[in-house]
Amino acid sequence: MTKQNKGRKFFVTTATAALVASAIVPVASAAEFNDADSISSWAKEAVQFLTDKGFIQGDEKGNFNPAGTLTRAEAAEILSKALDLKATGTEDFSDVDENDWFYNAVLATSPELFDGMGNGKFEPKAQLTREQAAKVIVEGYQLTGKADLSQFADASKASKWAVSYLETAVENGVINGKGSLLAPQDKISREEFATMVKRTIDATVKEVTPAVASVQGLNAKELEVKFNTAVDAKDAAVTGKYAIEGVAITKAEVSEDGMSVILTTNKELKLTNGKVTVKPIQTKADTKVLTEEFNKLITFADTTPVNVNSVEAKGTTAVITFDEPVQSEGTVSLNGAELAKDRYTLSGKTLTIKGLTAEQAYKVDIVGATDFANNIANPIAVNFTVLKADADNSKPTVSTAVNGTEITFDFSEELKKHDFVVDKETTIKGYAKVTVGSTVFYLTDADIKDTEDKTVFSIDAKSALGTATFINTNIKVEGQKDLAGNAGDAFEFNAILSKDLTPASLVSASTKMLVADDVNATTDVDALYLTFSEPVKVDGTLTVKTQNGIAYTTGKETAVKADAGFDVDGNGKIEGAEKNTVKVDIDLDSNSSYTFELSAKAVTDLAGNVTADTVTFNVTTGVFEATPETPTDSLVFGATPVVVTDNNVFTVEYAADVTATATNAANYTLGGKELPAGTQLQFVDGTKKVRFTLPEGSITANGNYVLEAINVVDTKGNTLKGGKVTTLVALKENVVPVATKVTAVDSKTFTVDFSENIADQAAPTGVTVKIAGSTVELASAKVEGGKLTVTTKADYTLTDSIVVEFKSTNLVDANNNKVKDGSIAK
Template sequence: MTKQHKGRKFFVTTATAALVASAIVPVASAAELKDADSISSWAKEAVQFLTDKGFIQGDEKGNFNPAGTLTRAEAAEVLSKALDLKATGTEDFSDVDEKDWFYNAVLATSPELFDGMGNGKFEPKAQLTREQAAKVIVEGYQLTGKANLDQFGDASKASKWAVSYLETAVANGVINGKGSLLAPQDKISREEFATMIKRTIDAVEDVEEEVVPAVEAVKGLNAREFEIKFNTAIDAQDAAITTKYALEGVGITNAAVSEDGLTVTLTTDKGLQLTNGKVTVKPIKTKADATVLTEELNTLTTFVDTTPVNVQSVEAKGTTAVITFNEHVQNAGTVNVNGVQLTADRYTLSGKTLTITGLTAEQTYKVDIVGATDFANNIAHLLTANFTVSKPVADNTKPTVSTTVNGTDIIFDFSEELVKQNLSAKTTTEDYAKVTVGTKVFYLTDAHIKDATDKTVFTLDAASALGTAQFINTKIRVEDHKDLAGNVGDSFETNAILSKDKTPATLVAASSKILVADNTNATTDVDALYLTFNEPVKVDGNLTLKTKNGIVYTAGNVTAVKANAGVDVDGNGKIEGAEKNTVKVDIDLDSNSIYSFELAAKAVTDLADNVTANTITFNVATGTFETVPETITDSLVFGTTPVLVTDNQVFTVEYAADVTATALTAANYTLGGKELPTGTQLQFIDGTKKVRFTLPEGSITVNGNYVLEAQNIVDTKGNTLKDGKATTQIALKENIAPVASTITAVDSKTFNVNFTEAIAKQDTVTGVTVKIAGLTVEPASVAVTDGKLTVTTQKDFTLADSIVVEFQATNLVDMNNNKVKDSSVAK
């Protein structure tokens, strides 16, 4: 796949200056230089080309001085001309004077390409090294790529800050070594710099000429959507023709083209699951030239959607709320609004949207969706959306930002979500804000969002702004940020100290695990030694056995270790906590033994390239290998009819075989994707195949089909669950008992008793006692109307009379058959 050269960035400001007549006289051709004969043969073509363009000049005597070293001022002038940069900088170097010939060149190049010298000066007469020249050229032309510098014997002498620039320069053929040497810190001659500029221009032109319009990547997004990415903007009309695409096993119903013309999202007619499935993309017209077509693509890919649907957004206006999911949904499951299950006529499901009607403006709602199923049959346990129905209100509030600094990481916390813009003059709209740290410019993008659920917080590693310094006290400026409503935030500026991580990692723990049956006479057993550090590391060095069970070993017994931190030590399928800082060493260990080891000096490197200089000595004790019975298999499953629901609080789950007490451990289950409610009781009934679950009152807040998942259950023969878990759906209803809340007088013989939720109608109400003015009375009637209890007395009462209604073993229930609690209410 060919890469496309990124266009040159330009800065636009109001800074201008008059260029004082140059003290250096430009020449039209290299041949006219008095010392042209002294130019090395390998550099003549480059010097000729650049002097013809007017990018480089001779001195006042007409000499080029090819072997002379290059100053910062001369390099700035060459780059400002070669890149067509204008004097738009805002630098205020104390040693740059408007009378100097290089003034405009400094203003043009210093904001992007040259760093200050840390003393408020530009130091124009300072000479450039090869690594400094590589930096300004790579940054100026935005070159990408990476070469291995190990081929050069002196690569280790390169400054840390310069390594990436040298790698990029070598990868693009911009800089060559001197034989087997790179000479990174040697001063660079004028003819070498001219050659590097010429090679860069050639490399950029070659890359641009090599770009062939083609598909860049294909991937499944979910069970109904597939994404095609192109390396060139394509014609929207041609790309929207569905017959241009083919996915094995499914039909294409829609092809949506992104605004920038680089992405097409395909919608399929049914669930998409590919195992080495064929993907075809026929030639498509390009946006810039309809006569140029993309290359046809035929490839194989595998995609399985295992992620349940989620709520993406809610828009509520007037009497309607539209809930948008992140993928197409085939079954909405059970929809509850404010705890009440909706009937089918109150909502419609279409593609990715669920539309709920019959709402009231300026009212707050909570929608709970249980069991929404996508087209890969993934079930979402419980989706909740809280919103207020209202009329659209114009957002006139500007976004604000606060910053914190941790080492070289700067965390930007914006007051609201930002919109993407094209701030960096790239071909795609991907920037959220422009950030300037000192003189270094960055752009915040999706890559700086560490938490996908919070798109208002960005983390930027600004280590490159330090240059060779260990720390800097600098200004951080944030600007050009815009919220989703188009409000542009005010520029924000603050001072902060950024410092490099210079502290090497330290070992905090060592442990072991015997993985195979012990054989003290063999050294081929492979067990595990776990080394946990205080931060993520890379280990590359020798581990030497020093003692074993008190016996000293003076030679040999060396294990070469080369590993990165990040090991699933507990085998739960996740790398979490201290496991992110843990390295596994494959080594032969004997059970019930005590070892001391020594890890070689400089073997441990952290992510900031700090090396632990000293040897690391540690002790570790081994345990015993635990054998697993050969008869154990992962064969345990639920029974044929696994669930029986007794009422809103009790259900029974049956296994296909007798199980151990592991089935009575609440921690081995989740219900609706969450731990079992606190207070849930589990007990065997009718043997050890059936487990009865008794949920606490109030633990189920909305109706729906909840997924019960079991893990770590073992049957009486030691067999574990097939595939590691078992799931089944349980239809549960809200189990919150209604409680009498208030009494409202209607007239002198009638009053209503209100409850925390509507109660169901009963032909005859029992278990109700009425007291008026302290005396128990026999009501004329007690009935349920509109979800309330209406009581009619035989005699009139006054507004001053006290009224008490007591409920004891009443037959009143709510709409889900939950009994009214024994209680009393008074007026």
């Protein structure tokens, strides 16, 4: 390595260039830095430690620049020294000069730790962010674990790839977020990085004798061995390393982090003081270091039935994974129908069902599943929707049906819309081309029969008949492509198309009372449903002929003009007979019987056939039934969810009136913890707002705290959306300052110290001074520099007692917490 002084930014603590250029790492003390006093108090120990170890140095001027941001090159140098990494040169970085001072450090730490930062580049001068720093430290020290990041107000700003590294860093105490802040994408300072490295070393560099940490039975076929250090994956997978009294081991599966091994046995694992042996196993960090041999007597019996862990459904297959190996699946049903044995296979923990259809919803019921301890599970129900297969190489096929002049095309899968060239000037966006005789049709969005199933199309080809009432013709379907772009083969068939010459007939009539009945009014709007044998258009007059046995010769007429197709059951779909149903708005009386007459020629089907005669029918009515509201998980906080009154009080508002569940402290957490003991909750201004009064001293740091609510129900029975709702509460520290010490300055002046600095105050109130037991007059009193300074009018002696009393004073700390009432004496 030549020119090692090029671009040097590290903390060399001597002024000699010879030491900088040498391969010897100078040992320094943080006190030798010219700017050592500017190092934050929380970082001084870490900087001292790392400089003593030679991991960090200063520049030729003896500067450390603690608040300065860190470059990747500097981080690489620190990590390569702290981890004692050797240069391996596993990747050629286009922007790293082999003559640069950091060259070997880069080769030692990247790509293993920095991954080259992309595109084969290291970008040595680029500044390191907190999330990048967490990544290289976690990977470098092979830290494991996971923490809850919800305590950090801005953790959600972390890049997706960085979340696991940040969680691990927090779990191991590497990052404490400076309170509630994490600022993952902010640049990291030298003193911050030094502190992270020191904390990591403290957490990981401990004398640990590699050994088995614990052994426990998981189920009737599996036993888990946990280690206190990561073990070598190859050595730990050797089944001969383990012995369990009374059973043979068929498989040893090592976890990804090397901290545990799952042993699978050949028969039921049931032990009563059974001996378990784990022979010495090589460790991951050093294969020459082995774990201690482990021997222990354990008792275990599996008494927990099997359950489902996960479901993965894709293409035509669903794989249901259980939480333990299954001896017998019992009975398996699909959408209520029992499956034949050839439709599924059971292997270990997985049940594989085949013959499914992509993008279809299924329910699988498993009844009587039995594990290897013969525990029988309660019925298990699994609901899922099958995803499309990742790779689709099959061509779409089609089946057809003809009814009159209507032709239905049912494709095997969803089609892709693309351009069809009609002529030199015209193109049509469609899904397939259909030729009926010599007449051409194109399947478009308008021809999809059901928006829920976009694989079925229907056209009315009556134009292909011309003046004929029927034709025997060839029909050809071509040009169809599936969503993966696979083109389907052209399909041809012969069919007879015949015009519909039969008028529609009325199939059924029913009523529904939509409003509470007012027999003295004629403005109530109820519903009369007329269902015909096919889709129709109705344009005519509906006349009441009789009501409750009374005949009417005139009046009681309703004009009807409507097309068939109404969602009678209100499920959001027009399906089945609803496609042939017309809704008539009409005033009906409850609990009545009617005879209606629909005028002649009022009904026309889609083929133009007219029902020539009048249509007479009878109906009876019921009573109006108000639809009860169905509770949903829709309850949320209001538009302005939180109003903070002072350091101890804030009010939370819900979007709807809530029950007493909202005043139950057990239904909330604040900052990821239970509400402080003594917190009071009370409804204010109605039952939408809940006031929270926190006990004094419960908030020790300013910041945004996540308030999470669970189990709260509104007055209509609606529960919280998604099971819980959260909002941020900006709280300030609410620890009140307390007087701690009185110090005499001279015969007329003394100072009062507090548990924390109090705000400057030129005219303190609520302060009483007693000297030698008597209240004295004050010449002046003021707060400066966090202390109260008092001057009396008369002198006092050094031996006189001084008592300062505070009552309802105006003295406050920086967060406006008033000084606690009480007294302090000298």
